[in-house]
Amino acid sequence: MLRRLDQFREWHSLDDKRFCLVCGKIIVGGQIQINGGTRGNGPLRLSCPTERCNSIPMDWVLPTDELVALATTTSEDHNGASSKIADRDEEQGGLASRLRKFALHLKLAS
Secondary structure, three states: HHHHOOOOOOOOOHHHHOEEOOOOOOEEHOEEEEEEEEOOOOEEEEEEEOOOOOHHHHHHHOOHHHHHHHHHHHHHHOOOOOOOOHHHHHHHHHHHHHHHHHHHHHHHHH
């Protein structure tokens, strides 16, 4: 199903990994959600399994060492973050900014 619905990247197995540029998580093919197909004739679509992440296959890239390090750093930052709302908002803004810069770097490199 992944091979048919993801027109941007090739999938070899459900164990293949991707980095989500929206939520900053490493996702595995077997975790990806398939939505749609109502009454057997609606379009099927893929979405990120991370809660409140609305990314689609276009937002998933092959994980490089840099991306894995970024995901690990982001996870550690999140685990050590204060529970204050202001701190969370600031942290998410920093993550979004870093991801945009990294995505631009990837775009320029291709």
